[in-house]
Amino acid sequence: MSNIVVDKSKVPWWVSNVIVPLVNLTLALLVSGLFVFIAGENPIEAVKLIIYGSFGYIQGFAYTLYYTTNFIFTGLAFAVAFHCRLFNIGGEGQAYIGGLGVFLVAINLSFLPVPIVWLLAIFGAFLFGAAWAYIPAYLQSKRGSHVVITTIMFNFIASSLMIFLLVDVIRDTNQMAPHTVKLPEEIWLPSFEAFSGILGVKIRYSPLNLTFLLAIASLFFVWFLVWKTKWGYEMRAVGHNTQAAIYAGISPHKNIIIAMCISGGLAGLLGVNEILGVSHKIQAGFPAGYGFTGIAVALMGRNHPIGILPAAFLFGILYQGGSEVTFEMPNITRYMFVAVQGLIILFSGALENLFRPQIESFFVRRLNREVNA
């Protein structure tokens, strides 16, 4: 029985928050490299392709940041609920419904001045996402139905509801595919091409748009909310110890609902990026798994905005670089990269504590020696 007992208060913050995640990530990538090797390709070449694809040329980098934007939203969504110890697995559905919110606001209010339409559309995305999360939150707080179960169900309900709407209610009737008409061009969010033109760089197309700044602002918003306001304080209190929260006069019901609604709202903002920024219409299945990957982003980022930013960026690199690899290497399919993501989740989430005690005790001993010397 090898029991390593580490005095947690002696572990420097950078060991547990930087070194340990990096070790886990490296391991995940090593194992992924092994898969690539087994598939008959050179792992080093694959890494080169990933780096080239995501950083090597400006358009690729723009794509990386576009994916990063989506992951920031869904990662933050999961993190906020998690601080109240709620596992919101429903980011996918909340994002889907959030998209509906953006579209309905934007198309119905397009006569207003453009910046106001944007603000209202962002608000609409947040509100619809929040409303979709409200129902599971209510069921959890009043009836004790576990949010993990209900949010998963609500993903399916959201998907069916949207298909119904896209086929029978809001479909662009001039064609057969399940998507809506495009929004009027004046209210599209300015894309990166427009900016790059000003900077003197000419690129063909990129999905990166102003929403990226909204994502960065959301990082600040979540940090401020969770650690600097009494609402965040109360949410964390309920999450850590519900009994104690009741003792202090903090209502668990209220805070479960607040946390879930903010979480759902943040997931809903993904709709702003996809609809106001990129495709300008609702297409069936546009959240495309970002909601689920957001869980991994949040876990890897230790549910803190400072961690979520690099984690989201890393997944952005994998998405963009990965598509480059599948394009260049015939033996590597898109699903290989799903497996890579899976490995990252496995190592940084499920096997989080595999090496943590050893690494922490190693550093504690090292630092002690320095102090004593």
Add this chain to the structure above:
Amino acid sequence: MVSPILELTDINKSFGHVQANKNINLKINKGTIHGIIGENGAGKSTLMSIVFGLYQANSGSIKINGKEINLRSPRDSIINGIGMVHQHFMLVENFTVLENIILGFEGETVFGEKLQKAKEDLEKLCKTYNFNIDLDATISDLSVGFRQRVEILKSLYRGAEILILDEPTGVLTPQEVDELFKILRSLKDEGKTIVLITHKLIEIMDLTSEVSVMRQGEMVGHTKTEDTSKEQLAEMMVGRSVLLRVDKKEIKKGETIFKVNNLSVKDDLDVTRVKDVNLEICSGEILGIAGVTGNGQTELLEALSGIRKVESGNIELFGEKISDQNNFLNPRMLKEKGLAHVPEDRQRMGLISDFKAHENLIFGYHDQEPYSKSAILNNKEITEYSNKVMQEYDVRPNSPNLITSNFSGGNQQKIILSRELNENPKVLLVGQPTRGVDIGAIEFIHQRLIDMRDKGAAILLASVELDEILSLSDRIIVMFDGKIVGEKENKNVTDRELGLLMAGVA
């Protein structure tokens, strides 16, 4: 001379920077009850965990019957005849007594002969030591006292010659303590060796023949129990002399400010735990509630502090009805009216152990100025305030940014106390203020409560420590089975009188 059954030489053990055991030497003779006493965090439990093989010492040697042995796991210790009963029992709740005892030592894949044999052996053991346990009972149906017996029986069945008990009485009622002591004495008479870890002086004096005192990781003394006194041991434990009785001024009773009328309260399982209770507290008075754990004190305090619904009856504060069966004020509103509450169970209710100390210091007051303004927390104010109160209440270490679970029990309790007393409440509800707290802190906490009383607060004190009730209260009520069965002015009341009331016989 015969070599001692257990001998420790120069044991050292550290966790990170903290040295929990420094050069410990200890000899324990066969057939004795040996007490190890010390404050919380003195290193008693760590030392015994080393003996039981849960931790490995950094250096030092362990000898059993003069033979040096290497203990790498509890299994090694069990083979060498060492058994340990932990503070928190290690039993599978939905297994029977028999199943729990043979767990890990079944000896056969399909139960048959060996199980039968084990049962017979156990029945014999039970008879020898008067255990009175039904081997086929399920653990979850047993009271805490019986569960502890199962643990002892488990160790004996596995061949323990040395039995280590870590704070065995912390969870027991006085009657159960008596029963336990009877069992321990009969074990000693049969030649077993018992090591008793505790911070209660009375138990040492009652039960042991030899005692070793630990302080801050070091062994500060060994003595025969008959050669020492409670006062002397207490002094060795804390390193200075302590007052075991509190100095208290004559009571200056004001008007009645808190009143409970015909109150009944149900617990979570819908069982009525508080039955038709009436009480009044005046300003400048401490009303003590004595009683064995589980006689409704918990539910009473929870109802009075706005955590639990009132079933019938009502509660009045300054003549204003604050709770009855139809509506009750929540804890936050009660705080605004000047009612503070130090809950019985600090881990479960009083604190959030994962929060930093400064976050716990404003817990429940976090939405009041100056700690927060229009929903935004004011970190500067909170840190300043935390530094100030942590100094005032001598919370060690004085670091507001440390996670609360890293503080010892006594210091956690000081954090709660400072928070609840800081607003100068008019009514203070206190449950088990010194449970699991070391002597130095007990003295401090008692003094603070007396100061509050002298300032004119009305204090309701519930405690299972009779000593505490007797030394602090001006008036004492006794609860039994949810009812108030007696009320006494605290003048010439004896332990015996109260004990009989608590047992429900008087």
